[in-house]
Amino acid sequence: MTHWISSIILEHGLPDDEGVGKMLLRAIDLKGGYAIRSGFVKAVDGCSLTLSEGEILGIIGESGCGKSTLGKLLMGFTMPPLKLLNGKALIEEIDLYSYDLEDRRRFWGSLISMMPQYSMNALNPTMKIKDFIYDFLKHHKRDITREEALEIASDRLKSLNLSPNVLDMYPFELSGGMKQRVVIMVSTLLNPKTLICDEPTSALDVSTQRVLLELLYNMVKLEKIVSSMIIISHDVAAISQICDTLYVMYAGKIVEKGSLNDIIEEPLHPYTKALISSVLTPEERVRRGKITGLKGAPPDLLNPPVYCRFAARCPSAFSKCKQAEPPLIRIGNREVACWLFSGE
Amino acid sequence: MSILLRVEKLTKIFTAGGIFGSKMKVMAVNNISFECGKGEILGIIGESGSGKTTTMKMILKLYKPTEGKIYFQGKDVWTIPSKEYYRHVQGVFQDPYSSINPVYKVRYLFDNIFDNLLGDIPVDERREILNEVLDRVQLKAEEVLYKYSYELSGGQLQRVLLAACLLVNPELIIADEPTSMIDASMRVAILNVMKSLKEEEGNSIIFITHDIGQAFYVCDRLLVMHKGEIVEEGNAEEVVFHPQHPYTKRLIADVPKLGKKLILRR
Numbered sequence: 001m002t003h004w005i006s007s008i009i010l011e012h013g014l015p016d017d018e019g020v021g022k023m024l025l026r027a028i029d030l031k032g033g034y035a036i037r038s039g040f041v042k043a044v045d046g047c048s049l050t051l052s053e054g055e056i057l058g059i060i061g062e063s064g065c066g067k068s069t070l071g072k073l074l075m076g077f078t079m080p081p082l083k084l085l086n087g088k089a090l091i092e093e094i095d096l097y098s099y100d101l102e103d104r105r106r107f108w109g110s111l112i113s114m115m116p117q118y119s120m121n122a123l124n125p126t127m128k129i130k131d132f133i134y135d136f137l138k139h140h141k142r143d144i145t146r147e148e149a150l151e152i153a154s155d156r157l158k159s160l161n162l163s164p165n166v167l168d169m170y171p172f173e174l175s176g177g178m179k180q181r182v183v184i185m186v187s188t189l190l191n192p193k194t195l196i197c198d199e200p201t202s203a204l205d206v207s208t209q210r211v212l213l214e215l216l217y218n219m220v221k222l223e224k225i226v227s228s229m230i231i232i233s234h235d236v237a238a239i240s241q242i243c244d245t246l247y248v249m250y251a252g253k254i255v256e257k258g259s260l261n262d263i264i265e266e267p268l269h270p271y272t273k274a275l276i277s278s279v280l281t282p283e284e285r286v287r288r289g290k291i292t293g294l295k296g297a298p299p300d301l302l303n304p305p306v307y308c309r310f311a312a313r314c315p316s317a318f319s320k321c322k323q324a325e326p327p328l329i330r331i332g333n334r335e336v337a338c339w340l341f342s343g344e
Numbered sequence: 345m346s347i348l349l350r351v352e353k354l355t356k357i358f359t360a361g362g363i364f365g366s367k368m369k370v371m372a373v374n375n376i377s378f379e380c381g382k383g384e385i386l387g388i389i390g391e392s393g394s395g396k397t398t399t400m401k402m403i404l405k406l407y408k409p410t411e412g413k414i415y416f417q418g419k420d421v422w423t424i425p426s427k428e429y430y431r432h433v434q435g436v437f438q439d440p441y442s443s444i445n446p447v448y449k450v451r452y453l454f455d456n457i458f459d460n461l462l463g464d465i466p467v468d469e470r471r472e473i474l475n476e477v478l479d480r481v482q483l484k485a486e487e488v489l490y491k492y493s494y495e496l497s498g499g500q501l502q503r504v505l506l507a508a509c510l511l512v513n514p515e516l517i518i519a520d521e522p523t524s525m526i527d528a529s530m531r532v533a534i535l536n537v538m539k540s541l542k543e544e545e546g547n548s549i550i551f552i553t554h555d556i557g558q559a560f561y562v563c564d565r566l567l568v569m570h571k572g573e574i575v576e577e578g579n580a581e582e583v584v585f586h587p588q589h590p591y592t593k594r595l596i597a598d599v600p601k602l603g604k605k606l607i608l609r610r
Binding site: 062063205206207209210213214217234235236237238240241242260261264265274275276278279280281282283286287290291292293294295 | 560604606
């Protein structure tokens with residue numbers, strides 16, 4: 001909550017208060033997507049985001065809504081066919097897009113880092129973990145020796161509850177959960193300011209998932225290995241356990257943002273409502289009534305509608321929804337992109 | 345409620361290696377017994393590697409049990425001819441990509457069912473029935489029928505397989521993680537189809553999953569499996585709200601609940 005307020009204050013240029021996390025990352029009107037033969041897929045269409053120190057931010061939405069693309073754009077990872085059309089990404093006031101793709105490399109890992117979606121398959125199968133780590137550190141610190149690199153790595157492994165023997169193993173000798181922890185270790189070795197975790201909990205069973213979430217939480221809040229974190233996921237229940245702020249994405253747009261508690265307790269946007277009501281947890285409310293879910297599919301991002309993108313599936317759509325696209329409307333501490341709240 | 349399927353002291357041991365090295369024995373399922381009634385949704389929950397899928401494959405006659413018997417409507421399943429058995433019992437498998445022949449278009453799967461399991465149905469009628477079942481799982485015939493399996497998303501394929509199951513309309517459906525690749529918002533709709541199958545047509549379903557939230561939503565009764573054994577069995581609400589076995593207690597505690605902050609274990 002305090003972080004959320006702080007980011008608003010900072011956005012309006014007020015001086016930094018004591019005890020309030022300072023802003024680390026700011027994205028302004030990011031637009032980007034994939035250039036393919038049949039056109040341009042506008043996967044991210046005008047997304048702004050702020051992240052403060054010590055904050056864990058969750059981005060939720062269904063498959064194909066642009067969550068992962070937003071993650072890549074935030075760290076400046078614009079490998080073709082991904083292309084940035086417009087917007088800025090500032091980390092500690094460093095404008096990432098003022099550097100070209102090759103130069104941006106030196107910020108990855110130290111300033112902003114990512115744990116990729118299929119992180120179990122992200123390790124090089126032909127290299128031992130220690131060689132992989134040495135390669136990585138050598139790239140960022142030219143004068144590091146092999147011994148120093150391994151010392152840093154084995155220290156980190158201990159804090160992730162892995163034995164240093166892992167360093168001598170090949171990826172195929174590790175279980176899925178262990179590989180994932182190794183990837184977390186590698187992506188946080190240089191104490192990045194922001195870590196972006198793309199679907200960290202998919203493909204894990206509940207017990208492993210819990211251990212992983214605990215670990216991510218500790219890294220930001222207790223050990224302070226990373227200063228802030230963005231978690232991209234479609235599993236609302238899982239990430240709601242550790243997030244402070246929640247952004248809801250639909251068809252390339254942010255449709256609602258606010259503090260986690262506000263959104264879970266009283267979702268405003270009809271899409272958020274549907275998403276949250278279709279979360280199945282072992283609680284009384286799930287058994288009581290019939291949950292309807294959401295029918296239909298999100299719009300084609302090659303030619304998205306010019307009006308509200310959710311209008312076709314929205315249970316409370318009215319005439320205005322099919323005329324113009326709603327902007328983000330501020331209500332208290334949160335923002336929602338829906339004509340229902342325009343106050344007219 | 346009459347009993348449709350009865351499993352008695354089922355055990356499956358897999359042997360690995362043995363040509364050059366020493367033989368290794370893995371006890372995948374260890375002496376389990378349970379029953380599934382007519383018009384009941386029975387959930388089997390447990391973490392990865394607890395023997396859920398092996399149990400399913402034995403019921404579907406894909407693995408021969410090392411020990412134990414499975415009775416369907418009072419008859420030992422191994423004495424029922426396969427073609428007749430599969431008209432009454434069908435499975436939806438975990439990995440949809442490996443369940444569909446990649447050489448043929450999706451249409452082939454449905455044609456096969458019509459030819460082999462359903463008998464003489466004229467072509468026009470076939471199309472009508474097919475549209476109906478695809479509509480139930482929210483797919484459009486033109487979207488999927490003339491495509492190869494790799495051209496469809498995981499979620500679409502899983503729905504295709506469920507549609508194939510609905511087409512046969514068996515008395516017992518065994519579904520192994522049928523919604524793992526379907527989006528959260530669509531998932532509920534598919535689970536509702538399963539619920540309506542039970543309520544409107546009286547089919548029985550054995551629902552295998554590691555997602556306790558889903559199992560809790562659809563199932564009447566739950567079996568909790570751990571390391572090949574059934575550690576707890578009972579009414580869904582009882583198992584979830586008042587777990588008895590320490591393993592079940594831990595499993596239920598690990599399930600994320602909406603908006604509940606993580607309590608750190610020290």
